[in-house]
Structures are given as C-alpha cells and as structure tokens.
Amino acid sequence: MADCSSGSCVVRFTTRSEKRNDYEKDPLKAGEIWQGLRDDVFRIAQNYLTSTYTLSSIEGYLHDAWDEFIHAALLQPADSAELDRLVTLILEVRELGGLSKQEEQEAAVMSNGQRLWTDLPFLAEDLYAFWSKESDALTAAQRASLAAFTGKLCAVGVCAPALARCALWLFKRAFETEISAETMAEMLPACREWFFYGNTTLVKLCRDNHGSGASGDGDGDGALETPGPLVTDAETKQRRGFSIARWLLWRRRAGQMYAARLGQASGEAAEVSAEVSKLGRACFEQMVSAGLVAGVTVPGEKVFLERLFKALDDELASGRATGCVGAEDIEIDVRWAEEDAEQ
Numbered sequence: 001m002a003d004c005s006s007g008s009c010v011v012r013f014t015t016r017s018e019k020r021n022d023y024e025k026d027p028l029k030a031g032e033i034w035q036g037l038r039d040d041v042f043r044i045a046q047n048y049l050t051s052t053y054t055l056s057s058i059e060g061y062l063h064d065a066w067d068e069f070i071h072a073a074l075l076q077p078a079d080s081a082e083l084d085r086l087v088t089l090i091l092e093v094r095e096l097g098g099l100s101k102q103e104e105q106e107a108a109v110m111s112n113g114q115r116l117w118t119d120l121p122f123l124a125e126d127l128y129a130f131w132s133k134e135s136d137a138l139t140a141a142q143r144a145s146l147a148a149f150t151g152k153l154c155a156v157g158v159c160a161p162a163l164a165r166c167a168l169w170l171f172k173r174a175f176e177t178e179i180s181a182e183t184m185a186e187m188l189p190a191c192r193e194w195f196f197y198g199n200t201t202l203v204k205l206c207r208d209n210h211g212s213g214a215s216g217d218g219d220g221d222g223a224l225e226t227p228g229p230l231v232t233d234a235e236t237k238q239r240r241g242f243s244i245a246r247w248l249l250w251r252r253r254a255g256q257m258y259a260a261r262l263g264q265a266s267g268e269a270a271e272v273s274a275e276v277s278k279l280g281r282a283c284f285e286q287m288v289s290a291g292l293v294a295g296v297t298v299p300g301e302k303v304f305l306e307r308l309f310k311a312l313d314d315e316l317a318s319g320r321a322t323g324c325v326g327a328e329d330i331e332i333d334v335r336w337a338e339e340d341a342e343q
Contacts, residue, residue, distance in 0.1 A: 016067065023068060027075040030082040034089065037072065041065050041093050045117070048108065049101055059110055059122070066126040073149035074142045078193050083145070087152045093117050094158065124162035127153075131166040140186045147190035151197035164205055167194045168225055168242065175253040176228025176246075181272055184257065188279035191254070195286035200294040203247060203287075207296045211241025244298060247287070251300075254283035255334030262331060285327070288337055300337035307336035 024033050044061050047053040053061070069086060076082045096117040098107030107115045114121035127150055135143055147170070154163045171194075173179070174187040194202070205211075211225060225240040230253070236245040257280025260272045272280070291298030292305070308327060316325045 019064060020067070020071065023071050025075065027082075030072075030076065030080075030085075033072045033075075034082070034085050037065065037068060037086075038089055038092075040068070041089075045096065045099055048099065048116075051101070055108060055110065058108070058116065062110075062116075062122050063126060066123050067130075070127065070130055070146070070149075074138070074145055076145055077141070078144040078148040078189070080145075083149050083152060086149065087156060087158070090120065090123070090153065090158060091156065094120055120159060124159035124165075127163060128165050128169070132169050135170075140189050143186070144189035144193050147193035148197060151194045154198045154201050160201055161205065161210055164198070164202060164210070164242070165225065167198060167202060168211075170194065171246075171250050172225075172228045175250045176230045178230065181276065185273060185276050185279075188257070188276060188283065192279055192282045192286070195283050195290075199286045199290035202242070203290040203294050203296050203298065205242040206244050206247040207291075209239075209241065209243050212239045212243055248299065251284060251287040251337070252334075254280045254287065255337070256280070258284055259334045281332070284334055285332075304337035308332065 024036070040061075044053065044058055044065070048055075048058055069090070073083055073086055094117055098118050099116045100107045107118065109115055110121040112121065112125070131146070131150070135146060138146065147167075150163055150166050154160045154167070170187065170190055174184070174191050179187070227237050227240070227246060231237050231246070231249060233245060236243060236249075257272055258277050259280075261274065261277040288301055288304050290296070291301050311330055311332070312325050312327070315321055315330050321329060
C-alpha cells in the first residue's frame with residue numbers, strides 16, 4: 001500500500017504470484033493454515049454483510065481463498081488427515097447457505113450465477129483451471145495430494161459433476177494418450193487417488209453419460225474432454241464427457257500397466273517399472289469393483305469377482321498360505337474382467 005501521509009491512498013495491485021509468496025509453506029503448521037483459511041472465508045461474509053465489501057470485490061477474495069486452499073492441500077501427503085480437515089471446512093462454509101443483507105431478500109449471486117455460499121462460487125472453476133494450467137509443474141507427490149483433495153470433495157458431493165472434469169482431464173492424459181514410462185510414473189499416483197476416493201462418483205457419471213454431448217458442442221474446454229488418440233471406437237471418439245466405454249478403456253489401460261510385468265498384457269503394452277505396475281494394479285482394483293458398490297452395471301465386474309474368489313479358494317487349498325488369504329496375497333489376472341467387457 002502507498003504512503004498515506006498526503007491523505008490519498010492507492011492500493012497497489014498484487015499479482016497471484018506475489019500473493020502465493022506470502023502463503024505459509026510449512027506443512028507442520030497445518031493447524032495454523034486451517035485456522036487462517038477459516039478466518040479469511042468467514043471474514044468475506046462478515047464484510048459483505050456490513051457493506052465493507054461489494055459483490056465485485058468479493059469475487060477477488062473468493063479466488064484468493066480457493067487458491068490458498070489448493071496450496072494448503074499441496075503441502076500435505078495424499079493420505080494426510082489434514083486434507084480431510086480442508087474438505088470439512090469447505091463443507092462447513094457451504095452450510096452457511098445463501099447470504100443476503102437484511103434489506104435484500106435475494107441471496108448474493110456472483111457474476112457466474114452462483115450463490116454465496118450455497119454454490120461455493122468459483123471453487124470448481126478455480127480447481128479445474130489449476131489442474132489444466134498448472135498441475136504439470138507439480139511433483140508426482142503434489143499432484144497426488146491435489147487429486148486426493150479434489151477427489152474427496154467430489155466424493156462428498158461438493159460441486160461433484162464440475163470437479164469430475166479435473167479427473168477427466170487427468171485420465172485423458174494418463175490413459176488415452178501415448179506417454180513415456182517416466183510420464184506414466186508421474187501421472188499414476190494422482191490417478192490412484194482419484195479412483196480411491198472418487199471411483200463410485202465417477203462410475204455413476206459414466207453411467208449417466210455426463211457431459212457427453214457432441215465434441216463440437218459446449219464450452220471452449222470441450223477439447224480437453226473429448227477422447228484422446230488411443231480411443232479408436234468411432235462412436236466414442238465423437239462424444240465428449242463421461243461414458244462406460246471410456247471407463248472400460250481406463251480400466252483396461254490400468255490393467256495393462258500392471259500386467260506388462262507379468263506377461264499378461266498384449267499388443268502395445270510396454271515394459272514398465274515395478275512401481276508403475278503396482279500403481280496400475282491399484283487403479284485397476286479400485287475400478288473393477290466400483291460399479292458393484294455404486295449399483296452400476298459395468299461389463300466384466302461380476303465375472304472378475306467370480307474368478308477372483310475362485311483364485312483365492314485355489315490359493316487357500318494349495319496349502320501355501322496359512323490363515324486368511326486376500327486379493328493382495330495373489331497375482332490377479334486382469335483378463336478375468338475381459339470376458340464380457342470387449343467392445
């Protein structure tokens with residue numbers, strides 16, 4: 001801020017980069033970060049109700065708040081309970097409901113038509129923008145943390161269809177595009193987190209063909225949602241958004257990444273590292289049961305489960321194991337899911 005001794009103050013414009021430089025970057029101070037975010041968000045409401053902030057100025061403060069939420073999530077490991085606290089805080093904010101001044105009957109509505117706080121204005125937009133424009137610069141661990149945070153929000157119903165576009169953006173790059181083994185290793189940890197937390201939400205969107213208008217329709221981000229070059233089915237290729245056909249492709253690709261080291265994969269499956277194989281299996285296993293959990297009929301799931309149980313029975317009968325035997329104790333065969341999944 002400029003010197004105000006003359007009685008004329010001018011507020012200097014602060015760039016996003018400059019604001020980020022002021023964020024707390026110590027992950028051990030997660031509690032302080034959480035409290036600061038809570039205070040900041042509640043202050044927005046308070047200052048609007050006291051007419052300190054106009055609606056137009058609120059929009060800027062909202063973008064600032066969501067950006068700080070994102071960077072707070074990046075500080076924590078993907079399995080950190082601190083991410084749950086951030087998600088719970090956003091739920092708390094949403095429960096404030098519509099915000100209106102006493103003299104106004106209608107709740108405050110932002111320029112994009114979303115209500116404060118009911119619709120959590122700009123949250124989904126800002127998260128998607130960060131995924132599509134800035135996530136390439138993240139480390140694999142940071143991207144996984146971002147995926148866990150976004151996936152958890154999606155799973156508890158926070159802007160779920162809109163936030164699911166972040167997963168679609170990621171899966172197109174990881175499963176529908178030919179990428180190097182190094183890039184695959186960078187992308188799969190984030191895919192695993194998305195499937196771990198958001199698998200049932202995502203498979204229901206696929207069942208409903210959410211956002212699956214013609215590829216030339218819709219907003220300017222349609223190119224990010226159209227199927228990638230590895231999608232060869234003509235009908236699927238012409239549609240964007242979620243579909244069971246794309247779900248099956250993602251599942252098959254994840255399975256191939258696991259199976260390549262076991263000699264189960266065929267065709268284009270390349271040699272992969274042990275870590276990529278492990279991540280591929282984790283993604284595959286979260287997908288292959290998602291429909292059964294969510295009440296969605298997905299080709300291949302029932303037959304896979306039947307064959308898995310038979311393999312577990314065979315392993316137990318072999319005498320090689322003592323006590324209980326779980327899926328993690330055997331090498332699964334991803335081809336068990338292919339019998340009725342071929343397109």
